[in-house]
Amino acid sequence: MLKESIVAQKNITEELKSLIRDIPDFPKKGIVFKDITTLLNDPVAFKAAVDQLAKKFENENIDQVVGIESRGFIFGAVLAYKLGAAFVPVRKKGKLPYKTKSVSYELEYGTDTLEIHEDAIPKKSRVLIVDDLLATGGTVQAVSKLVKSFGAQIAGVAFLVELTFLNGKNKIKDLPIYSVIEY
Numbered sequence: 001m002l003k004e005s006i007v008a009q010k011n012i013t014e015e016l017k018s019l020i021r022d023i024p025d026f027p028k029k030g031i032v033f034k035d036i037t038t039l040l041n042d043p044v045a046f047k048a049a050v051d052q053l054a055k056k057f058e059n060e061n062i063d064q065v066v067g068i069e070s071r072g073f074i075f076g077a078v079l080a081y082k083l084g085a086a087f088v089p090v091r092k093k094g095k096l097p098y099k100t101k102s103v104s105y106e107l108e109y110g111t112d113t114l115e116i117h118e119d120a121i122p123k124k125s126r127v128l129i130v131d132d133l134l135a136t137g138g139t140v141q142a143v144s145k146l147v148k149s150f151g152a153q154i155a156g157v158a159f160l161v162e163l164t165f166l167n168g169k170n171k172i173k174d175l176p177i178y179s180v181i182e183y
């Protein structure tokens, strides 16, 4: 378990990084999957990561945290609680029970569709979008378009991990991005 004394130090990023497990060739050949469950399994590290994200946005008057299915729910819900904000799930097509607004985006092969309940985000609310990991940026770009279509303001986009070599940031250039860990 990560030691509390280490968390008390200023830069704990390397310690958090050491708790993320690389799984080569998952879910397919050539992809190195960043397995965050090993970090989640360490209570001190999980708390430190959430605290770091919350600190970054505590003065941003966030009304709603929008969490992206499914690992974005883990950090999104805890962050919403900490920031005193509402939590809004973004789900894959067909999972939400009420009327939805949706956005489709390109994948390597074909397209995918994400949905939010049509009454979930009031106009002009300040939204923080959360996911576990920024890779190519396609997912978060689509979600940011969807959130903007509600007339909301995106106050920030937060990730536990950013794969900087994939330049996902370029797809959401206009938005303030924060990641706890960078590769």
Ligand code: AMP
Residues within 6 Å of the ligand: 031, 032, 033, 034, 035, 068, 069, 070, 071, 131, 132, 133, 134, 135, 136, 137, 138, 139, 140, 168
């Ligand atoms: P992207 O749209 O390329 O930015 O992909 C982001 C989504 O895919 C996130 O929800 C991540 O959870 C997942 N993802 C993409 N690449 C990886 C990876 N190498 N390791 C773990 N998750 C990934």
